[in-house]
Amino acid sequence: xxxxxxxxxxxxxxxxxxxxxxxxxxxxxxxxxxxxxxxxxxxxxxxxxxxxxxxxxxxxxxxxxxxxxxxxxxxxxxxxxxxxxxxxxxxxxxxxxxxxxxxxxxxxxxxxxxxxxxxxxxxxxxxxxxxxxxxxxxxxxxxxxxxxxxxxxxxxxxxxxxxxxxxxxxxxxxxxxxxxxxxxxxxxxxxxxxxxxxxxxxxxxxxxxxxxxxxxxxxxxxxxxxxxxxxxxxxxxxxxxxxxxxxxxxxxxxxxxxxxxxxxxxx
Amino acid sequence: xxxxxxxxxxxxxxxxxxxxxxxxxxxxxxxxxxxxxxxxxxxxxxxxxxxxxxxxxxxxxxxxxxxxxxxxxxxxxxxxxxxxxxxxxxxxxxxxxxxxxxxxxxxxxxxxxxxxxxxxxxxxxxxxxxxxxxxxxxxxxxxxxxxxxxxxxxxxxxxxxxxxxxxxxxxxxxxxxxxxxxxxxxxxxxxxxxxxxxxxxxxxxxxxxxxxxxxxxxxxxxxxxxxxxxxxxxxxxxxxxxxxxxxxxxxxxxxxxxxxxxxxxxxxxxxxxxxxxxxxxxxxxxxxxxxxxxxxxxxxxxxxxxxxxxxxxxxxxxxxxxxxxxxxxxxxxxxxxxxxxxxxxxxxxxxxxxxxxxxxxxxxxxxxxxxxxxxxxxxxxxxxxxxxxxxxxxxxxxxxxxxxxxxxxxxxxxxxxxxxxxxxxxxxxxxxxxxxxxxxxxxxxxxxxxxxxxxxxxxxxxxxxxxxxxxxxxxxxxxxxxxxxxxxxx
Numbered sequence: 045x046x047x048x049x050x051x052x053x054x055x056x057x058x059x060x061x062x063x064x065x066x067x068x069x070x071x072x073x074x075x076x077x078x079x080x081x082x083x084x085x086x087x088x089x090x091x092x093x094x095x096x097x098x099x100x101x102x103x104x105x106x107x108x109x110x111x112x113x114x115x116x117x118x119x120x121x122x123x124x125x126x127x128x129x130x131x132x133x134x135x136x137x138x139x140x141x142x143x144x145x146x147x148x149x150x151x152x153x154x155x156x157x158x159x160x161x162x163x164x165x166x167x168x169x170x171x172x173x174x175x176x177x178x179x180x181x182x183x184x185x186x187x188x189x190x191x192x193x194x195x196x197x198x199x200x201x202x203x204x205x206x207x208x209x210x211x212x213x214x215x216x217x218x219x220x221x222x223x224x225x226x227x228x229x230x231x232x233x234x235x236x237x238x239x240x241x242x243x244x245x246x247x248x249x250x251x252x253x254x255x256x257x258x259x260x261x262x263x264x265x266x267x268x269x270x271x272x273x274x275x276x277x278x279x280x281x282x283x284x285x286x287x288x289x290x291x292x293x294x295x296x297x298x299x300x301x302x303x304x305x306x307x308x309x310x311x
Numbered sequence: 312x313x314x315x316x317x318x319x320x321x322x323x324x325x326x327x328x329x330x331x332x333x334x335x336x337x338x339x340x341x342x343x344x345x346x347x348x349x350x351x352x353x354x355x356x357x358x359x360x361x362x363x364x365x366x367x368x369x370x371x372x373x374x375x376x377x378x379x380x381x382x383x384x385x386x387x388x389x390x391x392x393x394x395x396x397x398x399x400x401x402x403x404x405x406x407x408x409x410x411x412x413x414x415x416x417x418x419x420x421x422x423x424x425x426x427x428x429x430x431x432x433x434x435x436x437x438x439x440x441x442x443x444x445x446x447x448x449x450x451x452x453x454x455x456x457x458x459x460x461x462x463x464x465x466x467x468x469x470x471x472x473x474x475x476x477x478x479x480x481x482x483x484x485x486x487x488x489x490x491x492x493x494x495x496x497x498x499x500x501x502x503x504x505x506x507x508x509x510x511x512x513x514x515x516x517x518x519x520x521x522x523x524x525x526x527x528x529x530x531x532x533x534x535x536x537x538x539x540x541x542x543x544x545x546x547x548x549x550x551x552x553x554x555x556x557x558x559x560x561x562x563x564x565x566x567x568x569x570x571x572x573x574x575x576x577x578x579x580x581x582x583x584x585x586x587x588x589x590x591x592x593x594x595x596x597x598x599x600x601x602x603x604x605x606x607x608x609x610x611x612x613x614x615x616x617x618x619x620x621x622x623x624x625x626x627x628x629x630x631x632x633x634x635x636x637x638x639x640x641x642x643x644x645x646x647x648x649x650x651x652x653x654x655x656x657x658x659x660x661x662x663x664x665x666x667x668x669x670x671x672x673x674x675x676x677x678x679x680x681x682x683x684x685x686x687x688x689x690x691x692x693x694x695x696x697x698x699x700x701x702x703x704x705x706x707x708x709x710x711x712x713x714x715x716x717x718x719x720x721x722x723x724x725x726x727x728x729x730x731x732x733x734x735x736x737x738x739x740x741x742x743x744x745x746x747x748x749x750x751x752x753x754x755x756x757x758x759x760x761x762x763x764x765x766x767x768x769x770x771x772x773x774x775x776x777x778x779x780x781x782x783x784x785x786x787x788x789x790x791x792x793x794x795x796x797x798x799x800x801x
Contacts (some may be wrong), residue, residue, distance in 0.1 A: 061548060062759035063536070063673055065639040098759040115673065117528040119567035148526075150567070150583050150675070158678075160584045179548035180539065185555060225603045 046084045049093035049132050061178050062098045064114050067156040078103040090179035102174040113151045120148035128167050137204050139195045141186040142170050217271035224296050231303045247259045250311040260300045268293045313339045313709045316423035318389045320345035322691045323662025324429030326698030332382050334706040346388040346410040351459050355783045357501045359462035361509045364736045366459045386411040394655045395611040425705045428627045428660040432601030440491045441573030452573045453595040472594040476518035482593040489525035489597030491569025491683040494534050499598050501732045508734025523564040534685035536672045537748045569683045585678040619654040626666035643723035643753035659721050661701045662694035692727045695801030696720050723751040730779040740776030745769035
């Protein structure tokens with residue numbers, strides 16, 4: 045029977061990856077369903093999770109032949125490659141993962157007999173991606189932190205147009221925001237210590253606090269203009285858009301104003 | 312007055328003895344027979360093995376503790392069991408051989424009314440040629456962290472390796488399992504990441520090639536068929552968690568491996584596909600396989616009845632289903648509940664000493680027929696819980712007769728918490744904290760993975776390290792029977 049393919053945002057979860065213990069009619073039916081769903085959707089393989097089964101089963105289509113893989117164990121990995129992958133779970137989206145170039149796989153066939161397979165390149169990548177599904181996960185765990193951040197933005201915008209260059213991590217404007225955040229924290233901590241100080245020291249602390257607040261306001265203003273300048277280079281980056289910059293400027297202004305009011309009332 | 316004899320003073324034996332004495336009071340005798348003069352908190356041995364703790368931090372003398380508790384302590388090795396007694400006297404007894412300074416080798420007959428076997432395992436180094444010295448002890452090619460003494464030796468060797476690395480000589484470190492049927496991958500897992508952590512601190516990480524070798528079919532199996540972890544808000548299999556951790560720490564791995572031979576600086580191993588390979592090393596810590604300690608049992612007429620009490624691997628037969636057959640037939644109910652020997656109702660086993668009915672992980676073997684799969688772990692928490700349940704049962708039998716209902720503590724109905732250190736340090740330490748329920752998957756109750764997802768999770772971070780350190784002090788406090796010790800859970 046042709047099944048619906050599970051797609052994002054349906055989460056993989058704890059209930060998946062169950063070892064097949066009984067090589068019976070239920071398993072045979074699952075293998076048939078996987079093959080029919082692969083054919084219908086012109087895919088190169090499916091893990092059982094992708095059609096809603098919790099079992100550790102996958103079917104791979106290679107040169108018009110199906111390979112039925114049950115309870116797979118990848119026990120040898122060699123070489124590293126960074127393929128651009130697609131998967132039916134995240135339709136229309138791609139990501140650059142890190143995979144082994146060559147793997148050795150132990151698995152069982154539908155009779156429960158132990159089998160071995162050596163796979164390289166595209167086949168190895170495909171099997172590794174399906175094994176991730178069987179272990180309750182997706183290729184998200186095979187992404188570098190930068191790629192992961194980028195892919196999450198692709199998911200949010202449902203667009204595959206973004207690239208690391210179009211939305212880089214570690215923007216200078218983001219560093220300014222981080223500096224403001226820590227400045228506010230320092231201001232609050234210093235203010236808290238005012239309860240322990242004598243009046244003479246209190247006046248000095250108040251002056252320092254106002255200087256800090258003034259600097260933070262200037263930094264926020266600097267962020268507002270610099271972020272727009274920086275954002276012009278990255279048109280598709282959501283964090284570079286004017287709406288986001290205005291919102292962040294307002295949030296930081298509220299934090300600094302709060303610090304100012306606390307300083308005014310408490311000292 | 313009844314006499315309860317407990318063979319072994321580790322986590323299970325100590326728990327059984329101390330609770331039994333507390334519940335039985337002065338009306339009955341509790342005797343502990345153990346060849347060791349000191350109690351060892353084994354989970355912290357890995358820190359001794361990297362020089363972050365000293366031996367004195369993980370051991371303490373048993374004699375004063377047992378004296379305070381009113382427990383009779385025999386520093387001796389139990390050798391034979393005579394459950395039917397001898398000609399003319401039906402009182403069962405064991406033969407023990409002293410290991411105490413001044414009387415080493417002297418034998419003694421010790422009668423009992425109830426007997427608990429809590430000896431733990433025999434570290435079966437000789438199962439792998441070159442891993443042992445041929446006389447049952449650890450060989451000179453590798454090190455171990457299974458005992459406090461081994462851990463001290465491991466640290467000495469590791470220090471030499473670090474010194475060579477500091478002098479500019481690249482070093483290869485190999486850590487893992489020394490046989491295809493090993494258990495206790497967790498200890499090796501902790502040790503390899505503590506070495507990596509210490510190497511970083513010493514500024515020599517780039518001079519070390521650190522490699523893992525294990526009989527697990529996948530990283531993160533831990534002999535339990537794996538579990539699920541929650542990392543950064545994502546729920547992932549322990550396989551993915553472990554692979555990420557190994558990649559992040561730049562630790563290479565070999566899995567599905569049976570270490571078949573160890574030589575100086577080199578091992579040979581067989582993979583799941585039956586192929587043979589070699590790996591060289593400058594420093595290797597390989598966990599040996601476990602077996603029973605090798606007791607012999609005799610009938611009244613002197614006939615050998617060892618097979619009535621023990622399985623061929625030396626672990627004690629209890630109320631488990633040992634004829635469950637193939638993997639597809641395994642059930643949670645195969646696992647023992649009361650730990651009573653089926654032939655002799657006054658004999659129990661606790662902790663690692665009981666024979667599991669079968670593996671927890673899926674059984675696997677190479678085309679050559681070599682079994683390559685982890686055997687079931689019986690860590691401190693289950694060992695303590697089982698020890699306490701056995702103590703309860705024996706106390707009830709002593710007080711109310713042998714027909715009382717026995718207390719149960721099946722590993723298929725109990726959870727376990729495990730905190731695996733990945734580096735020691737107040738501010739920079741890390742540890743993976745995991746809970747799993749039940750320890751033995753119950754595929755009928757929880758279809759799929761066999762585990763209750765509400766109670767099976769894990770996290771890695773600094774807090775985990777603090778928990779591990781706090782547990783170190785808590786359990787040593789409990790074992791020393793200090794005020795409120797009974798309030799600290801097993």
